[in-house]
Structure formats: C-alpha cells, structure tokens
Amino acid sequence: MRSPQGMAGSSLLRSLGRRMKATVTEFRSIPNAAEAYGPAVLTAGLTPGQRRQLAVWLGVCSAWVFVLVVVGGITRLTRSGLSMTSWKFTGEKPPSTPEEWEAEFARYKQTPEYIKTNQGMTVEEFKFIYFWEWGHRMWGRALGLVVALPAAYFASRGLINGPLGRRLALLFLMGGTQGLVGWWMVRSGFQEPEENQVPRVSTYRMAGHLATAFTIFSALVWTTLQVAIPVPPxxxxxxxxxxxxxxxxxxxxxxxxxxxxxxxxxxxxxxxxxxxxxxxxxxxxxxxxxxxxxxxxxxxxxxxxxxxxxxxxxxxxxxxxxxxxxxxxxxxxxxxxxxxxxxxxxxxxxxxxxxxxxxxxxxxxxxxxxxxxxxxxxxxxxxxxxxxxxxxxxxxxxPSLGTFRLLIAKYGQAATAAAVVGIGGTVVNMH
Known part of the structure; x- marks a missing residue:
C-alpha cells in the first residue's frame, strides 16, 4: 500500500505534468515562436483588421512616393526643374494673373538656363515647365499630410506603438528634409556653367536626391509588408x-x-x-x-x-x-x-x-x-x-538564436518549471 506522502507526491507530479504539457503546447504555438520577434513587434496586440488599416495607409504612402519619383523624372525630362527660382518652406501658389506670370517669367529670364538654351521661349511655354516643377513640389508637400494626419488618428486610437512610432517619425523627418535636398540640387543649376556647357543641376546632388527618395520608398514598402504580414512566409x-x-x-x-x-x-x-x-x-x-x-x-x-x-x-x-x-x-x-x-x-x-x-x-x-x-x-x-x-x-x-533567447527570457519561468517537472518525474520513476 502506498504511503500518503507517496500518493501526495504522485498527485503533485501528475498536476505538474499537466502544466508541463500545457506549457509545451503554448511554447510551440507562440504564433507563435515567430510573433516574438521582428515584424510582429510593430503590431503587437493589434487585431487583423487594425493591421489591415495600417497596412492600407502605409501602402498609400508608398504609392504616393512612387508617383512623386516618377513626376520628378518627368520634371527632369521636360527640363522643368529650374523654372521656379525660389523656394519657400510653406509652399508657393502659382501665378494667377497675366501680370504675375510676366513677373515670374522675368525672374526666370535672369537664369543661365534661359540665357543659354531657352532664348525666345514664350510665356505659355514657360507655364508648361513651371507647372511640372510646381506640381512636383506640391505633391511632395502633400505627402507630409498623407503621413501626418492618418498617423495622428491611428496614434489617438492606440494603433501605433513605440517601435512603429519611432520608425514613422524617422521617415517623416527624412521626407521633410527631401524638400531641402531638392532645393540644394536646384540651386546648383542657377550657377554659371563652364564655357560651352549647358546649364544643369549637379548630377551628384541629383543622385543624392534620388537615393534619399529610394531609401524612403524602400523603408515604407518594407514597413507595409511587416505590418500586413507580421510573420514572413x-x-x-x-x-x-x-x-x-x-x-x-x-x-x-x-x-x-x-x-x-x-x-x-x-x-x-x-x-x-x-x-x-x-x-x-x-x-x-x-x-x-x-x-x-x-x-x-x-x-x-x-x-x-x-x-x-x-x-x-x-x-x-x-x-x-x-x-x-x-x-x-x-x-x-x-x-x-x-x-x-x-x-x-x-x-x-x-x-x-x-x-x-x-x-x-x-x-x-x-x-x-x-x-x-x-x-x-x-x-x-x-x-x-x-x-x-x-x-x-x-x-x-x-528567428535566430538571439530570438530564442528572447523567448526564453519571456517564457523562461514556465520553461524552467517544465524542466524541473521532467527531471522530478524521472527521479520518482527511478525509485
């Protein structure tokens, strides 16, 4: 006949065994091991519907940058980039009267591009290149609203956590500096070129402007994927x-x-x-x-x-x-x-x-x-x-080994208990 102590010990081991089984099941399903790392950190605690809302918004931001880069390419191809001779942080509204257009055109006539390559251009032709450059600038400024307003809305509803918020803040800052980088590029085109050279912006500054745009676009696309698909395929x-x-x-x-x-x-x-x-x-x-x-x-x-x-x-x-x-x-x-x-x-x-x-x-x-x-x-x-x-x-x-260390840190107490139970069960069976 088993002693009361033995029966109590056996009951305890059975109880711990059930807990161990539940722990192992939970450990295996940590969405489950994957959700404790990387992309899932950006959307921790969100429902699929909430993730979808964020992903759609970030996808729109990515598409907005895509169009911005293409419009920038058209601005260059139509030789419109030097048509606006000033840059204001708050933006510019285009001329609306014949007198305003003449005044804007007169400023353009002072640039090396007009003097060397566009002599004889009419006001109507000037309007064409002006609107491409103006459209490119305004589309870029509108991106700030496309990012900031929904971000404020989602943040107020608790859908943007610390990691995602910090990343979006960095991207917003990079986007804001793009306007300055663009003007820095344009200013190089107002300098007197070397003899027998056509006035144009610095290709090095242009490459920097494009590289920054590609970086912002890539980060937005990558973040969209991380939010939409927290666990990579x-x-x-x-x-x-x-x-x-x-x-x-x-x-x-x-x-x-x-x-x-x-x-x-x-x-x-x-x-x-x-x-x-x-x-x-x-x-x-x-x-x-x-x-x-x-x-x-x-x-x-x-x-x-x-x-x-x-x-x-x-x-x-x-x-x-x-x-x-x-x-x-x-x-x-x-x-x-x-x-x-x-x-x-x-x-x-x-x-x-x-x-x-x-x-x-x-x-x-x-x-x-x-x-x-x-x-x-x-x-x-x-x-x-x-x-x-x-x-x-x-x-x-x-996940890498570092990820599993994170899992152990997060679920270590349960894992340790499971290990103790396993060892304890082995010892009891030996006796």
Missing amino acids: TVAAGPEAAYASRLLTRFAHPLAAIIGITAMSGCFVAGKDAGRAYNTWPDMNGEWFPSEYFSERLPALRNLFENTAAVQFNHRMLAYTTLAGVATLWSYGRQLPALPPAAKLCLNALAVATAAQVTLGITTLLTYVPVSLGAAHQGGAMVLFTLMLGLLYSIKPA
Missing part, C-alpha cells in the same frame, strides 16, 4: 521552406544591391543627357567599347560619373549584369520547390519585370528618350526594386 511555412529560402537569400541580397546601383547609374545617365548620345544598340555608334570612354580632361574617378560615354557604357553593363543576375536567381529558385508560394510569385514577377525594363531601356535609347518612355523607364526601376523587396521579405529567415 518562410517562418510560417516550416523548416523545408526556411532552408530553401536561406539558400536563395545568399544570392538575393547581392542582387538587390546591384539593382540599386543600376538605378543610381541611370540617374547619372539622365543628369548628363547621356541617353541622347550613342543611340544605337547593341553597339555604341559602331563600337563595342566606346573610344571616348576615357577623357583626358577628367580625373579617373570623375570620368566614371561625368564622361557621357563612360556613364552610358557603365549603365548598359550594369543593366546586363542585373538581367543575368535575375535570370540566374530565377533559374536557381525553380530548383527549390519548397520555397513559399509568395517567394515563387515574387521571383516570377521579378524575372518578367526585369526583361520588360531592359527592353524598355533599349527602346528609350533608340527613340532618343521621349518623355513618356523615359518616365516609364524610371518607374520601371522602382517596380523592379519593389519586387526585389517583396522577394527579400518572402524569404526572410526564421
């Missing part, structure tokens, strides 16, 4: 998908960098009007390597960014590298059947978009860069980058 799909995604990630990150560098090189092509030179393909005016690639009047480093032949040749080579890289990544991805469906979708879309972008670039070159094709080509670069971000998120790796 790879984490939710299981170990086989995680392993396949890890293999693809090794090649995807370098390719993303190449795509970004190619887009930035396109900015130098635009800044130097290099797209209106060497309008043949696949050769460059009958040469496979342009004889003008090296300029005696430019230092070696500046030659890469300021010599028309070098700028266009470099952009072509980077485009070919991007195409080859995407084709290789796509081919490799097809050999990984365990990839999450979202990753396969992004990979296929990326391959199609890359082929379309290269075709569009060649067509734009052969037709001497019409505004419509030039703007579409710039938009295509952003589509390509967006799909690359989608792919990177869809193959985002599972």
Whole structure:
C-alpha cells in the first residue's frame, strides 16, 4: 500500500505534468515562436483588421512616393526643374494673373538656363515647365499630410506603438528634409556653367536626391509588408521552406544591391543627357567599347560619373549584369520547390519585370528618350526594386538564436518549471 506522502507526491507530479504539457503546447504555438520577434513587434496586440488599416495607409504612402519619383523624372525630362527660382518652406501658389506670370517669367529670364538654351521661349511655354516643377513640389508637400494626419488618428486610437512610432517619425523627418535636398540640387543649376556647357543641376546632388527618395520608398514598402504580414512566409511555412529560402537569400541580397546601383547609374545617365548620345544598340555608334570612354580632361574617378560615354557604357553593363543576375536567381529558385508560394510569385514577377525594363531601356535609347518612355523607364526601376523587396521579405529567415533567447527570457519561468517537472518525474520513476 502506498504511503500518503507517496500518493501526495504522485498527485503533485501528475498536476505538474499537466502544466508541463500545457506549457509545451503554448511554447510551440507562440504564433507563435515567430510573433516574438521582428515584424510582429510593430503590431503587437493589434487585431487583423487594425493591421489591415495600417497596412492600407502605409501602402498609400508608398504609392504616393512612387508617383512623386516618377513626376520628378518627368520634371527632369521636360527640363522643368529650374523654372521656379525660389523656394519657400510653406509652399508657393502659382501665378494667377497675366501680370504675375510676366513677373515670374522675368525672374526666370535672369537664369543661365534661359540665357543659354531657352532664348525666345514664350510665356505659355514657360507655364508648361513651371507647372511640372510646381506640381512636383506640391505633391511632395502633400505627402507630409498623407503621413501626418492618418498617423495622428491611428496614434489617438492606440494603433501605433513605440517601435512603429519611432520608425514613422524617422521617415517623416527624412521626407521633410527631401524638400531641402531638392532645393540644394536646384540651386546648383542657377550657377554659371563652364564655357560651352549647358546649364544643369549637379548630377551628384541629383543622385543624392534620388537615393534619399529610394531609401524612403524602400523603408515604407518594407514597413507595409511587416505590418500586413507580421510573420514572413518562410517562418510560417516550416523548416523545408526556411532552408530553401536561406539558400536563395545568399544570392538575393547581392542582387538587390546591384539593382540599386543600376538605378543610381541611370540617374547619372539622365543628369548628363547621356541617353541622347550613342543611340544605337547593341553597339555604341559602331563600337563595342566606346573610344571616348576615357577623357583626358577628367580625373579617373570623375570620368566614371561625368564622361557621357563612360556613364552610358557603365549603365548598359550594369543593366546586363542585373538581367543575368535575375535570370540566374530565377533559374536557381525553380530548383527549390519548397520555397513559399509568395517567394515563387515574387521571383516570377521579378524575372518578367526585369526583361520588360531592359527592353524598355533599349527602346528609350533608340527613340532618343521621349518623355513618356523615359518616365516609364524610371518607374520601371522602382517596380523592379519593389519586387526585389517583396522577394527579400518572402524569404526572410526564421528567428535566430538571439530570438530564442528572447523567448526564453519571456517564457523562461514556465520553461524552467517544465524542466524541473521532467527531471522530478524521472527521479520518482527511478525509485
């Protein structure tokens, strides 16, 4: 007959055993292990409906920046960027009377661009370039309202926590400084150019302006994905998908960098009007390597960014590298059947978009860069980058060891109790 102490001990162990089983079940389902890290931190405690509201708003902000960049490209292609000779923090309203238009036009007539390239321009022609620049500036300022007003509303309802709020504040600050960066770029175009040179803004400042825009856009898209899909597809799909995604990630990150560098090189092509030179393909005016690639009047480093032949040749080579890289990544991805469906979708879309972008670039070159094709080509670069971000998120790796340390810190007491129960049960059985 068992002693009362033994029966009590057995009862205690059974009770602790049930608790251990419940603890292990909870541990395994920590949405469950994945929700304790990364993206889920931004939406902790929110319902799916609330996350959806935030994701739609952030998606609209991303689309707004997309349009802003494309309109900026049109502003450059139509040579409208230097039409407004002043910049005010609070914004400008366009002239509304003939007298105001004449006064604005008179200020433009004092600029090097008018004196050297636009002599004889009419007021009506001036209005056309003015409205593109004004529209670009106002669309950028409106972005501040598109971000700030909904952010205030969501914050008042408790939908924006500390981590998300800090990220949005940083993006808002970056967006606010973009106007200053843009004016800093425009001011360079009001300086007297070198002899026999066309007045234009500094290509280096233009590249900085575009790089900042790409950074803001990328951060918004990434945040949208994190809010909409707190648990990345790879984490939710299981170990086989995680392993396949890890293999693809090794090649995807370098390719993303190449795509970004190619887009930035396109900015130098635009800044130097290099797209209106060497309008043949696949050769460059009958040469496979342009004889003008090296300029005696430019230092070696500046030659890469300021010599028309070098700028266009470099952009072509980077485009070919991007195409080859995407084709290789796509081919490799097809050999990984365990990839999450979202990753396969992004990979296929990326391959199609890359082929379309290269075709569009060649067509734009052969037709001497019409505004419509030039703007579409710039938009295509952003589509390509967006799909690359989608792919990177869809193959985002599972939690690291540091994450499991976080889990242990969060659920350590229950885990320790489970371990004690397990050891205790073993000891009792031995006796």
